[in-house]
Amino acid sequence: MRNIWTICRRELYAYFVSPIAWVLLTIFALLSGVFTYIISASFVRASLEGQMSGQSFPMNLNEQVIAPLFSNIAVVGLFLIPLISMRLFAEEKRQGTIELLVTSPVHDFEIILGKWLSAVLMYAALLAILALDYSFLFIYGNPDWKPVLTGFLGAVLQGACLLAFGTFISTLTRNQIVAGAIGFALALILWILNWTTSFGNSVMVQVLNYLSIVSHMDSFSRGVIDTKDLIYYLSMIFLGLFLTARSLESIRWKA
Amino acid sequence: MIQVEGLSKRYARHVAVNNISFSVEKGDIVGFLGPNGAGKTTTMRILTCFLPPTEGKATVAGFDVFEQPHEVKKHIGYLPEAPPLYPEMSVEDYLAFVARLKSVPAAEVKQRTDQVIERCAIGDNRSRLISKLSKGYRQRVGLAQAIIHNPDVLILDEPTSGLDPKQINETRELIKNLSGEHTIILSTHILPEVEAVCQKVIIINKGRLVATDSVENLKSRAGVGSAIQVQVDTAGEADGVTVRQRIEQVPGVSKVLDRAVHGNRFVFEIESLQGRNTRPDVARAIVHAGWNLLELKSSTLTLEEVFLELTGSHTGEPVPVVAGGAE
Numbered sequence: 072m073r074n075i076w077t078i079c080r081r082e083l084y085a086y087f088v089s090p091i092a093w094v095l096l097t098i099f100a101l102l103s104g105v106f107t108y109i110i111s112a113s114f115v116r117a118s119l120e121g122q123m124s125g126q127s128f129p130m131n132l133n134e135q136v137i138a139p140l141f142s143n144i145a146v147v148g149l150f151l152i153p154l155i156s157m158r159l160f161a162e163e164k165r166q167g168t169i170e171l172l173v174t175s176p177v178h179d180f181e182i183i184l185g186k187w188l189s190a191v192l193m194y195a196a197l198l199a200i201l202a203l204d205y206s207f208l209f210i211y212g213n214p215d216w217k218p219v220l221t222g223f224l225g226a227v228l229q230g231a232c233l234l235a236f237g238t239f240i241s242t243l244t245r246n247q248i249v250a251g252a253i254g255f256a257l258a259l260i261l262w263i264l265n266w267t268t269s270f271g272n273s274v275m276v277q278v279l280n281y282l283s284i285v286s287h288m289d290s291f292s293r294g295v296i297d298t299k300d301l302i303y304y305l306s307m308i309f310l311g312l313f314l315t316a317r318s319l320e321s322i323r324w325k326a
Numbered sequence: 327m328i329q330v331e332g333l334s335k336r337y338a339r340h341v342a343v344n345n346i347s348f349s350v351e352k353g354d355i356v357g358f359l360g361p362n363g364a365g366k367t368t369t370m371r372i373l374t375c376f377l378p379p380t381e382g383k384a385t386v387a388g389f390d391v392f393e394q395p396h397e398v399k400k401h402i403g404y405l406p407e408a409p410p411l412y413p414e415m416s417v418e419d420y421l422a423f424v425a426r427l428k429s430v431p432a433a434e435v436k437q438r439t440d441q442v443i444e445r446c447a448i449g450d451n452r453s454r455l456i457s458k459l460s461k462g463y464r465q466r467v468g469l470a471q472a473i474i475h476n477p478d479v480l481i482l483d484e485p486t487s488g489l490d491p492k493q494i495n496e497t498r499e500l501i502k503n504l505s506g507e508h509t510i511i512l513s514t515h516i517l518p519e520v521e522a523v524c525q526k527v528i529i530i531n532k533g534r535l536v537a538t539d540s541v542e543n544l545k546s547r548a549g550v551g552s553a554i555q556v557q558v559d560t561a562g563e564a565d566g567v568t569v570r571q572r573i574e575q576v577p578g579v580s581k582v583l584d585r586a587v588h589g590n591r592f593v594f595e596i597e598s599l600q601g602r603n604t605r606p607d608v609a610r611a612i613v614h615a616g617w618n619l620l621e622l623k624s625s626t627l628t629l630e631e632v633f634l635e636l637t638g639s640h641t642g643e644p645v646p647v648v649a650g651g652a653e
Contacts, residue, residue, distance in 0.1 A: 077423065081423050171427075174376050174399055174402070
C-alpha cells in the first residue's frame with residue numbers, strides 16, 4: 072500500500088511540475104466553462120420564453136442542464152485522457168528510469184496501480200473544475216444534488232476505465248506521441264461504437280452498444296447507478312490494468 | 327555474497343551470455359571487464375532481477391534471483407549505464423523518493439537522504455533540478471540512489487562512461503571509499519579503471535567467461551617474463567640492425583623488437599626469458615660497444631596486453647578497447 076502511494080505521489084509531482092497538468096486544467100476550464108454557459112443560457116431563455124407565452128413547461132435543472140453537461144464533458148474527457156496517460160510508462164522507458172522501478176523491491180502491481188491512480192486523480196482534478204461550474208447552478212437554482220454526485224461518479228469511472236487502457240498503451244512504446252495517438256484512436260472507437268444503434272437492433276448492435284463507453288454515462292448523469300454500467304466500468308478497468316501487467320512482464324523477457 | 331552457476335541468456339537470434347560461473351566474496355570490488363557487447367550489462371541485469379536468465383542459477387546475499395527476486399532487490403543497489411534519474415525532480419526529492427521505493431522506513435528517509443548527499447558530495451546542489459545538473463553530477467546522484475538503502479551489494483554498470491578525466495577520478499575515489507561496507511561489481515571496458523579500483527577481475531568476451539582472478543595474478547599468469555625498453559644513440563657509428571644483433575647476443579634475451587628510429591637514436595623492446603634479469607648485461611653490452619645508452623626502463627605487461635592475450639583478439643579482429651580515459 073505504501074509503495075503504491077510512493078509511486079502515485081511521484082507521478083502527481085511529475086504532472087504538476089511539468090506544464091502538462093496546467094495545460095490540461097486550462098483547456099478543461101475553458102471548455103467546461105463554455106459548455107456550462109451555453110447550456111444554462113439556453114435553459115434560461117427557454118424558461119423566459121415559457122413564461123412570456125404563458126404556457127408553463129416543466130423545467131428541470133438536472134435534466135436540462137446537468138445531465139447534458141455531463142455527457143458533453145464525457146466527450147471532452149475522451150480527448151484529454153490520452154494526454155494524461157500517454158507519459159506514464161513511455162517516459163520511463165525513454166529515460167531508462169523503468170530500470171529503477173523494476174529493480175526496486177516493489178511489485179509490478181504496485182507500480183501499475185500507483186501510476187494509474189495518479190492519472191485518475193489528475194483526471195479528478197479536472198472534474199473538480201466542473202464542480203466549480205456547477206456551484207453556480209446551486210447558488211442561483213435549486214437542483215437535486217444526488218444526480219450530480221452520481222454523475223461525477225460516472226465521469227470518474229469512465230475516466231478511470233480509459234486511463235487503464237491508456238496505461239497499457241503507454242507500456243507498448245517509448246514514444247509519448249505514439250502512445251497518445253493510439254490512446255486517442257481507442258477512445259474514439261469506444262465512443263462511436265454506439266452510433267451503430269442507428270443500424271437497427273440486432274444482437275451485434277446491442278453488443279457493440281454495450282461496449283461503447285459513453286452510453287454507460289447516461290444513467291449515472293440521471294442519478295441512477297445501474298449495476299450493468301458499474302460492472303462494465305469495473306471490468307474494463309480490470310482488463311486494462313491486467314493487460315498493463317502482462318505487458319510490463321513482457322518488457323523484462325524481451326529487454 | 328554473489329554466486330553465479332552456469333548462467334546463460336539466449337535470445338531468438340543470439341546468445342548474450344553463455345554458461346558463466348563465478349563467485350564474489352563479501353567486501354570485494356570486482357571489475358567486470360569485456361569489450362562492448364560482451365554480455366556485461368546482460369549479466370548485471372540478471373543479477374538485479376531486471377532480466378530472467380534462460381538457464382543457470384544466480385544467488386545474491388543467499389537469495390535466488392529467479393525464486394526470490396523481492397529479497398534480492400532489497401539487498402542490491404544498482405546504477406544502470408544511464409543513471410535512472412527523473413529530470414523534473416530536485417536532487418533531494420528524487421533521493422527521498424528512491425529511499426521510499428527501496429523500503430527505507432519513513433522515519434529514516436530524511437536521515438538517509440542527508441547521509442548519501444554528504445557521502446557523494448552533492449550537497450551544494452541538493453535543491454536543484456536534476457535536468458540542470460552536469461553529467462558528472464548526475465552520475466554522482468546515480469551513485470547516491472544506488473547506496474541509499476545501504477545495500478550489501480552494489481552493481482555499477484560503466485560508472486565512469488562519458489565523464490571527463492577529473493570526474494572519472496572523483497567517481498573512482500568515491501567507489502573506492504564505498505568498498506568495505508559494500509560488495510561491489512563494476513563493469514567497464516576501460517582497463518586502467520580495473521587496475522585503479524578493483525582487486526579482482528572477471529573477464530568475459532562474446533558471452534563467455536575468459537578469466538577470473540586477482541589483478542596481480544592475471545598479469546603474471548599471462549606475462550611472458552618482464553620486458554625492458556632501451557634507447558640507444560650510436561652517433562652514426564652503427565645502424566639499427568647492428569645494434570639489435572649485439573643485444574640479441576646478450577645471454578637471457580629471448581627477443582628484440584624494433585620500436586622506433588629517430589635519426590641515430592634507436593628504441594628497442596627486449597623480452598627476456600622467464601625469471602632472468604637481463605638489464606645489467608644489456609646495459610654493459612651497449613656501453614662496451616661504444617654507444618650511448620640514453621634510456622633503460624622496464625615495461626611490465628599492461629593489463630591491456632593481458633586482456634588481448636586472453637580474449638585472443640590480438641591475432642584476430644581488433645577489439646574496441648580503450649586503453650586510457652573515457653570513450
